[in-house]
Amino acid sequence: MPYYTIFEGTVHPSKTSTSDKFYSTLAPHLRRQPGLVEEINYLNQNPHDSMLLSSWVSEEALTKWQTLPIHLRIQKAAREGVFSSFRIRLGWESESATSRMTEAPGQFMVLYQHPKGSAHGSNNTNSMEHLLRDGCDASEILRALLDHAVWWTETHVLHVSGWPDVATVEKFENSLERVPGDWLRRIAVARDYTGIHRREAPEKTEPDSEKRL
Template identity: 25%
Template sequence: MFSVLFEVQPKPEKWDEYLGSAKMLRPELEQIDGFVDNIRYKSMQRKGWILSLSNWRDEKAVVRWRTTQNHHLVQQMGRDDILETYHLRVGEIFADNQLPAGLKLLNQRNDETEIGEGTMITIITATRPSGHPSNITACSQFLGLDIYSGDALVDWDLCDAVLTPGDMCLQLVWKDCGAVKYFEDGERMLLPETHRIRHVRVIRDYTMLDRREAPQYYPAVSRAADPHQH
């Protein structure tokens, strides 16, 4: 299985237009052979950022979606008008404690990003219990952030689902596979079984400003040339 972690920052005045474009594409997305699911989350610590987390049976399914005409047109519109910036990571899921029925984890790719700051991502999702505090500290601890304190944790973000608030997502970006193994061998055991834990090997990592690992050509946006970049 593959995951696509697409983090976007719509321009403030284009927020509704971004969500409308995503809603328009949804019926076509669901018809793609190999599409599994897609959930959008709002970042709780980076104002104005959205994580679109999609999962796929294999890399071929990702390619099918990328090459559809409407998706390409919306991509172009996003780059030209709707988005301030974005960060996209594509990776292979190599561990999942709640694998959907009928799907398998197959080792299809062994390569890793060569430019990304982190090569592994742990995705932890769970529903916040009713009455549980909704602040960043309480929610991040509920999902396990306070469990790990090593310096191999490159970055993290905590998000809340756009359509179903209370469905939380924590991303832990690791320097390498050794950090993931440490997490698996010890700290992960402290998390409730209700938490879904996935580990992703990042294959491609690129942004609007740096497209060295992007699978198709678009000119990289220059910060100096674009007043919206910051």
């Protein structure tokens, strides 16, 4: 069962070059990491915001990446001096509730991506109503929405939305106006943490402070 990590972060404006250096250092290690399926970088209208979506063959494969010594050192440095804020959500791609879900009350994410040239266009608004079929009760469906962000690449737009349970996810998915070239993935969230609230951050060994990045 594929395992996903969704990293959304905002870099301090004065730390852009440091952030670029960290990513350039880590990227070759990430792409060689056993178990990586795919890695995609997204942007939004704030030049200091970015999102990295990666998928893995298993949670164990991701954990090995998270605890790689060079990754630990750069994570610590970035957390303390590069990002003004960030949020990380991790979980399994799932078609239904499973026993491996988070203990928090039913958190799900839906990743919906469509081409910029599709019927949905390149609309970067935070509203999701334009994604839904005509005639459906958008207000009822979106009332359950926990959070929503829009990201894009040069060719595609990605909507990342949070939902409280399977029923509301299915209601949203069944009301989507699907278009050619799109894809949809449902994620049962296992961990959700930020730079400040780290109760659900994976346990790990602190990096060797004597080693240089």
